[in-house]
């Protein structure tokens with residue numbers, strides 16, 4: 001009886017793993033803006049009308065990043081929308097429209113922007129004080145909620161003309177687009193919500209907006225880029241094999257159709273390749289590797305103590321055109337509920353599903369390793385994690401010691417195939433189970449469920 005039970009438990013455990021891996025393999029083929037590790041993550045744009053003017057209104061627009069571990073890095077956000085009528089922007093504080101457009105119908109006072117579909121960007125740090133408002137002028141960079149909540153929002157003010165001048169005649173902007181700076185976000189329609197309330201600095205008075213619209217934008221990695229940007233390699237103290245990232249994970253070296261798609265580390269052309277990239281510098285220029293990913297995360301199972309085990313995590317930058325400032329890593333592993341110490345990285349647990357504490361967000365210590373330098377000898381950061389063993393679940397078998405998912409800056413890192421994971425000496429992976437197809441896994445899981453009913 002006991003052996004049947006343990007067999008079923010084991011089978012069920014393996015089914016879960018394979019089911020998770022199988023579902024995971026679909027995450028690249030769906031446009032559904034849903035992230036298993038941050039299911040409610042979104043960016044909300046709040047449009048507060050603060051006062052009416054003779055021909056329109058003054059509004060404060062704030063972009064709130066409600067994502068746990070995805071931030072907007074340089075060169076920052078770009079916000080676009082379409083006006084409902086013939087509105088114009090008279091002036092802006094804390095941001096600017098990238099194009100003025102055709103303002104020829106205005107004779108004396110010329111508006112800041114007359115385009116039907118304005119595109120707005122943040123101002124740069126160091127903007128004169130009289131052009132700033134709170135939360136502006138960070139070059140469009142917005143932190144993630146966990147990493148730096150005080151910098152997880154960005155604001156600007158605009159004065160709109162040729163618009164409605166009462167809450168009955170004014171119209172919300174339509175077709176809002178958020179680029180960060182590339183594609184990836186999809187924004188819903190503006191919704192009329194309860195007016196925002198503002199507490200004065202001395203906390204003794206509350207004022208409120210005349211009217212507030214909210215727009216919610218969600219991220220989909222599939223929309224952002226068709227190819228992955230990050231991969232995971234694995235190794236362990238108990239097996240000499242280093243499981244590298246799968247070949248061609250992020251692209252293939254192809255000298256014929258795409259000469260210069262990558263650069264050899266010792267190439268004499270490296271300097272000029274980096275220099276000539278200046279203008280269009282946000283397309284990655286990667287070092288030639290089999291995987292061609294700009295970022296590789298290495299997970300090394302380093303030591304085994306009686307009550308603890310130790311992992312070394314390294315992040316290696318292969319992109320010659322990118323210093324990652326304020327990088328972050330989200331990692332899922334069942335032992336994160338017993339994480340004891342994290343060396344030289346910041347740590348916070350992420351619990352998208354209240355009861356399951358298996359995900360960690362890791363990021364660099366300020367002024368020490370929060371800057372992941374461009375490819376080269378300095379282009380890596382490292383940490384070690386010490387886990388306390390929970391005797392009932394801990395094992396080095398079946399690749400248990402390796403992470404289930406890894407995200408770098410919110411982007412999914414491709415894992416090697418499970419059957420390539422380093423084995424324990426004297427153990428062979430149970431090929432019988434490893435070869436189960438997803439359909440069989442579902443059938444077995446169903447059988448298991450019904451067996452209980």
Ligand SMILES: *[C@@H]1O[C@H](CO)[C@@H](O)[C@H](O)[C@H]1NC(C)=O
Nearest residue numbers: 040041042043044066067216
């Ligand atoms: C956006 O995120 C916030 C904070 O997590 C959440 O309260 C809100 O419901 C989310 N909005 C949508 C439309 O998902």
Ligand SMILES: *[C@@H]1O[C@H](CO)[C@@H](O)[C@H](O)[C@H]1NC(C)=O
Nearest residue numbers: 166167168192195210211212
């Ligand atoms: C518009 O303002 C009137 C009072 O001026 C108020 O009764 C009404 O609720 C407001 N409508 C909206 C949508 O805010």
Ligand SMILES: *[C@@H]1O[C@H](CO)[C@@H](O)[C@H](O)[C@H]1NC(C)=O
Nearest residue numbers: 081082083116117174175176
């Ligand atoms: C806004 O988007 C809708 C559908 O997404 C489209 O039909 C419409 O033409 C767009 N409006 C403008 C002004 O771009």
Ligand SMILES: *[C@@H]1O[C@H](CO)[C@@H](O)[C@H](O)[C@H]1NC(C)=O
Nearest residue numbers: 044045046064193194213214
């Ligand atoms: C609108 O957005 C603001 C800022 O994110 C949020 O505080 C507020 O709860 C939202 N309102 C609704 C009804 O979602």
Ligand SMILES: *[C@@H]1O[C@H](CO)[C@@H](O)[C@H](O)[C@H]1NC(C)=O
Nearest residue numbers: 252253254255256260264288
């Ligand atoms: C591309 O060129 C590099 C050196 O120029 C060479 O090492 C590499 O094998 C070539 N790759 C292919 C796919 O031909």
Ligand SMILES: *[C@@H]1O[C@H](CO)[C@@H](O)[C@H](O)[C@H]1NC(C)=O
Nearest residue numbers: 281319320321322323373374
């Ligand atoms: C990265 O930072 C270093 C040191 O601050 C600087 O020398 C280098 O030019 C930067 N590289 C890029 C691609 O921005």
Ligand SMILES: *[C@@H]1O[C@H](CO)[C@@H](O)[C@H](O)[C@H]1NC(C)=O
Nearest residue numbers: 336337338339340349351357
């Ligand atoms: C998850 O586990 C870690 C390590 O034991 C602990 O520090 C953290 O507070 C836990 N988080 C939650 C939400 O329980």
Ligand SMILES: *[C@@H]1O[C@H](CO)[C@@H](O)[C@H](O)[C@H]1NC(C)=O
Nearest residue numbers: 337338339357388389390391
């Ligand atoms: C591991 O964490 C879980 C949940 O926090 C706790 O119930 C369990 O006792 C811990 N195990 C060890 C060995 O500390």
Ligand SMILES: *[C@@H]1O[C@H](CO)[C@@H](O)[C@H](O)[C@H]1NC(C)=O
Nearest residue numbers: 239241420421422423424425
């Ligand atoms: C190490 O793991 C690999 C699979 O990645 C396996 O082929 C090899 O036999 C293992 N080595 C030992 C000594 O068990």
